[in-house]
Every structure is written in C-alpha cells, then in structure tokens.
Amino acid sequence: MTVSLRKRDRAREHLLGLIESRAVGQAIPSERQLSAELGISRPTLRAVVDDLIRDGWLVREHGRGMFVGSPKIAQQITGATGAQGATYPKAPGTWTSRVLSHAVIPAGTLIGSRLRVTPNTAVLRIARQRLVNGEPMCLETIHVLNEIVPDFEVKAVEQGSFYALLRERYGVIPTDAEQTHLAAAADATESALLGLPLEAPILILERTTRDQDGRSFEYTRAAYRGDRYQVTTHLTLTDPKSGIPDAR
16 A cells, blocks of 8 residues: 555656646646556556546546646635634635626615615625636625725725725724535626636635624625635534544
8 A cells, every 4th residue: 555655646746747847738648658657557647647637737638638737726714713713714826806897786685684684775786806817716796785885995806805905994804704605507697707618617605794793794605616716624523622523
C-alpha cells in the first residue's frame, strides 16, 4: 500500500508539473505514454488522472485525449460556535464585481417573509456579476433593507466587500446567517452571463443575514458555476466538552 501511494504521489506531482507548464486547453501526453514514462500501471495512473479531472485540473475528451482545465474555486465554510457563527475564509483568486442593475423596490411576499417585514417595505435590490481573475463565476442578487443604507453608492460594491462597506459606512455588523445550498440548471440569463451552456449545472446559495441587533437585514440569492466552484465544510464530530462522538 505504501509503494502504491508513493507511486500515486509521484504521478500526481508529475502531472501537476505538466499542467503548470501549459495553458488552459493545451493537451498533455496520453495515459499510455505517461504510464510508460513513470513506470506505473495504467489503473494507478488513471486513478490519479480521475482525481485531477474531478478537481477541474484536467479535462478528458473522448477520442481526443486529455487537456489542461480550469481548477475549481474551493470555498471553505467553517462551522463555529458563539457569536461569530459560520466563518468564510477568503476564496482563492482575485474576486471583482460588476453591477448589472439596481433599484429600490417593495419587498413583496417572498423577500418580505425572509426579512420579516411587510410586503410594501422598501428594499434595495442589487444584481451583480462576480468574477475570479476576470472570469465569470457567480451571479448574485442582493436584497437589503433600504432604511439601513441611506444614500447607498451602488458602485461601491464593485470596489470591495459588501459586508465591509456595511460595517464601515453604516455601522451594520453582519453576525450570523442561515444559508441553503441547492442544485439547479442554468436558465437563459444565467447561462449567458456565466458563459455556460443552457441548463448546465449551477450551485444556488440562498442566505438570510442578521445584524448585531438580531434584525434580518439581507437576503441574497447567488448562482455559481457548477463546473468551477465547490463548497467544502469542516465538521466537528465530537462534543467539545465531553469528547463523545456524534451519534450519527
């Protein structure tokens, strides 16, 4: 088992070196050639290749070979206890935003229920495209109570963190949130703005956020590219006080 693991580690390092030396879309040698060069079996090499394909580093095209892909952006969510709730370490890459539209609208029934306000309560709706290293990654529609962001400069959300802006300019401190992850298929707008085929897999994140006063002030729906984005979660499976494992 140790020898097999070492062979796999060596194969992975070799393949990552090939990937780093090539541009996205360029071909790499065939599995047969790589197997001979590395002196490992085809099944062992294929297991390494399959791992790299799953993570987006490689793309296999039937009848054509293997090509350098674009690795997924991995966002880690760390569950925490206490006032801070879940924390979001910064995802890799350079994130920028482009505002697509904005308007002050009545909350309506759906948003009103999420924010626990009446349907005619005014909310600021901001639709923005988020990019990583200049590539479309996410479409995000933010609904925030209009009363807490007077004279809001929408373009400011293109220049930095939305939550940092709320803290620094309006004294609104996001403290905790409820977030749901859903699988969906891209509609015409999502496919066009994310650069995906129609009905391609996307990941939907819906989040309702509360501030330091316990007020639900924001509801956001975000659509992420299923081929480029993944969420990982760190779980604590024992009680921190007793050390007893979870009953699952």
